[in-house]
Amino acid sequence: MEPQQRIQMTLTKTKKQKPNFAQLEFGRTFTDHMFVMDYSEDKGWHDPRIVPYEPITLDPAAIIFHYGQTVFEGLKAYITKDHEVHLFRPDKNMQRLNRSNERLCMPQIDEDLALEALKQLIALERDWIPTEKGTSLYIRPFVISTEPYLGVAPSTQYRFFIILSPVGAYYKEGINPVKILVENEYVRAVAGGTGTAKTAGNYAASLKAQEVAEEKGYSQVLWLDGLEKKYIEEVGSMNIFFKMNGEVVTPALNGSILEGVTRDSIIQLLKYWEIPVVERKLGIEEVYEAYKSGQLEEVFGTGTAAVISPVGELRWQDKKMIINDGQTGKLSQKLYDTLTGIQYGTEPDPFGWIVKVK
Amino acid sequence: MEPQQRIQMTLTKTKKQKPNFAQLEFGRTFTDHMFVMDYSEDKGWHDPRIVPYEPITLDPAAIIFHYGQTVFEGLKAYITKDHEVHLFRPDKNMQRLNRSNERLCMPQIDEDLALEALKQLIALERDWIPTEKGTSLYIRPFVISTEPYLGVAPSTQYRFFIILSPVGAYYKEGINPVKILVENEYVRAVAGGTGTAKTAGNYAASLKAQEVAEEKGYSQVLWLDGLEKKYIEEVGSMNIFFKMNGEVVTPALNGSILEGVTRDSIIQLLKYWEIPVVERKLGIEEVYEAYKSGQLEEVFGTGTAAVISPVGELRWQDKKMIINDGQTGKLSQKLYDTLTGIQYGTEPDPFGWIVKVK
Incomplete structure (x- = not known):
């Protein structure tokens, strides 16, 4: 049947x-x-x-x-x-x-x-x-x-x-960079937990940190690993990418990060464009060093809701990083335009990602 | 009003x-x-x-x-x-x-x-x-x-x-020691997470490890810390106590362990009896060393459902610890008899723990 x-x-x-x-x-x-x-x-x-x-x-x-x-x-x-x-x-x-x-x-x-x-x-x-x-x-x-x-x-x-x-449109007037607070107290998930599953408890666990971040004027939190609080995991309920030192870096799927569909699509697009992209363990300290040396060009979250969510400010303890003058970067914009273009049928779909509903 | x-x-x-x-x-x-x-x-x-x-x-x-x-x-x-x-x-x-x-x-x-x-x-x-x-x-x-x-x-x-x-009675024919598997892969909770809260996600996260333990013939898992997988946290959904080296040791409330009401009552009872009891960080290795030297006398879980749940066997990787010949220990039995005695009104209640419903 x-x-x-x-x-x-x-x-x-x-x-x-x-x-x-x-x-x-x-x-x-x-x-x-x-x-x-x-x-x-x-x-x-x-x-x-x-x-x-x-x-x-x-x-x-x-x-x-x-x-x-x-x-x-x-x-x-x-x-x-x-x-x-x-x-x-x-x-x-x-x-x-x-x-x-x-x-x-x-x-x-x-x-x-x-x-x-x-x-x-x-x-x-x-x-x-x-x-x-x-x-x-x-x-x-x-x-x-x-x-x-x-x-x-x-x-x-x-x-x-x-x-x-x-x-509605996630961004009413074009995509808009957000301010992100690096979370040092609360933990979203840890290897051996449920972080790779899309399940209720992960989201319930995230509410408190989000509440604290909002009180401080930030729209989302950047989660660090639950073990050493050194390595970058996700931002809010999105995956995250860093354009730094001439390549695009995103945390590797380590057993506590959700395997985002948009994340995978971004990686494929970057490879298609022959832009260096690497999935690896990434420390917040390394990001800050790149920032200090002027090598942190763009930061963006990726997810179904926003597609691309550029990060204009990243706050880690007492260190404030203003990224790309708080403006949407060229790569972020290009990725957003291309992915939404594929989704809305205004751009070609070389990957066969679109499924039509008859 | x-x-x-x-x-x-x-x-x-x-x-x-x-x-x-x-x-x-x-x-x-x-x-x-x-x-x-x-x-x-x-x-x-x-x-x-x-x-x-x-x-x-x-x-x-x-x-x-x-x-x-x-x-x-x-x-x-x-x-x-x-x-x-x-x-x-x-x-x-x-x-x-x-x-x-x-x-x-x-x-x-x-x-x-x-x-x-x-x-x-x-x-x-x-x-x-x-x-x-x-x-x-x-x-x-x-x-x-x-x-x-x-x-x-x-x-x-x-x-x-x-x-x-x-x-019904948790134990139909007196309290009965259980076999416990030390969990090395899955994690229940980590400091900064929701482990100290009685919330759904902690229990959803525990199901997989429990399933695996049952397949191996164990009735519960002993959770280790999510960071180093060295330190003892809880057993199943109970707190845990070790009578070893002349004192009773239970993991300290470290930010990922549930603060059990029975746990607190046991600690108070032991102090009342002037039996040495200490809340501290406790490694599984230390427990194994005590076992090898013949100093691990009793192990028991504590919780509302079972009150006291003696552990007869503890398996940690390839190491099997048979505790008190697999029998309920004297202290476990005394704690069980006393606590249930207070609850059912057959023992005095020096702590004022009982609230009567009229």
């Missing part, structure tokens, strides 16, 4: 009013429908279905509420000027979802079925994809543990959801 | 059939009612109420499902031979709940109100407290983030619950 035949569809009787697509806030508005699929030990994953977007009802003892056994993904759908719907490397997200499932002792999902479900849901909700420049439809697949049981053990029941949220 | 006047009560119309109290499994059966209270930014905590135990209904975008912003507690109510209902140091749990709230950027709860709510709920559910030896009513207070928002930020809405579950 083909996956597309297996997904049941129940349409909503009362469509929501669409929001003003020119004034969308991230992650607050959701479409009319969602995809749902259940897992039990005897049936495996079953009953894949598209249903009206509606509340989830769970026993108060459901494992998700107590022990956080859950994973998620984030990607986007884009409308091109030719009115096509583009997804960007969705297979990478589904692969990572399953790697996260493995780390959290959760059952593997059929990636083809998940992708087919995603396509059918987006085709149904096409009118919800905003068309203004820089806007998109944010896609949130997630799996929660639903068994009502207070023992600390993997759940025997799960539910997989895909929900959709139209989102 | 006194707290007890403020809690609204709605009784169930259909009481559940009580389970067979002689055959209770941990954490699977729940009573007829629960306590609920809501939080919003404008009202603070409001609408405290006892209602029928019923499913929780939340938007699929609720923060709890995505970023795990949640905290919980665990304690027990006991029936004494004089038919009184005892709580054991419940104020300590409410204090820790608030410390966890602080770490997770969640609002503080009025500890007196929470304790009053707990007492009222237990008084109402008194028939659900099993009376067989070693049985009790497990109490699970927890707070979840309910705002529907996909941005990574503290929720502006929360719900606090207390649910109750009758539980």
Whole structure:
């Protein structure tokens, strides 16, 4: 049986009013429908279905509420000027979802079925994809543990959801450098922990440092390694790149860093352009030395939400680094223009990254 | 207004059939009612109420499902031979709940109100407290983030619950030593992380190591520090004590270990008995050296569920330590008898630990 035949569809009787697509806030508005699929030990994953977007009802003892056994993904759908719907490397997200499932002792999902479900849901909700420049439809697949049981053990029941949220342009007036605080007290993740998985606890752990950074006037934190607090890991919930000493450096995947899809795409683009790029262990001290000697040219975060987020200021303890005069660097801008160009279909896609939704 | 006047009560119309109290499994059966209270930014905590135990209904975008912003507690109510209902140091749990709230950027709860709510709920559910030896009513207070928002930020809405579950004796035929595997790959928590908070992500992170240990025939893992994998932290979800070289040693509260209520009670009891007890950094190598020289007398975990969990075998890489011939040690047994005696009212309570429910 083909996956597309297996997904049941129940349409909503009362469509929501669409929001003003020119004034969308991230992650607050959701479409009319969602995809749902259940897992039990005897049936495996079953009953894949598209249903009206509606509340989830769970026993108060459901494992998700107590022990956080859950994973998620984030990607986007884009409308091109030719009115096509583009997804960007969705297979990478589904692969990572399953790697996260493995780390959290959760059952593997059929990636083809998940992708087919995603396509059918987006085709149904096409009118919800905003068309203004820089806007998109944010896609949130997630799996929660639903068994009502207070023992600390993997759940025997799960539910997989895909929900959709139209989102505005991340940068309203071109990309905009941010101020970042290097975090010296709190730790996001450590090798042997869950840092490489896209799971709730990593994000809960990050809230406190983020709160402190905001109080000090910084928009995000730069995470250092949890062992020595010397080596650079991630920025906020993005990966990070440094253009310094004639090459582009990003921390190697060391067992505590999330393997970003945008990160991988940036590395591939840089190699395609024959710009030296290296994944390695990178100390904050080394970055500061490069800054002092005038060799730190650009710093930028990479992630699905912002694509490229240039860093204009990096504060490490009492040391303040102003990068590229606080302006977006040429490479950051070129990467942003090229990646978003591929996503919106205005640039060629030599890597075969785009998946079209019919 | 006194707290007890403020809690609204709605009784169930259909009481559940009580389970067979002689055959209770941990954490699977729940009573007829629960306590609920809501939080919003404008009202603070409001609408405290006892209602029928019923499913929780939340938007699929609720923060709890995505970023795990949640905290919980665990304690027990006991029936004494004089038919009184005892709580054991419940104020300590409410204090820790608030410390966890602080770490997770969640609002503080009025500890007196929470304790009053707990007492009222237990008084109402008194028939659900099993009376067989070693049985009790497990109490699970927890707070979840309910705002529907996909941005990574503290929720502006929360719900606090207390649910109750009758539980059987942890040890059906006296306390029973367990086999423990020292974990060398996975990490539970690290200083700067969330290890000192009772929050979901710590437990999700522990599932994989537990799964691997069980496959190897061990019932729990002993966590080492996440930095050097040399120093002892916790065992499973319990604190751990070593009777060695003429004193009792437990790892100091170092910023990644949960501050157990049972742990604190054990330390106080040992001091009361004038048995040398010390909280300090403790290497697994040091434990092994003590074992080799015949100075490792007893090892036991401590927690609300088991009270005392003797360790009969400790495996560290290729080294196997058989402790006290695999039998429960005298001190372990005495601590268990004394603590459970205080809890069930058969032993005096010189510390004022017992809170009676009227």
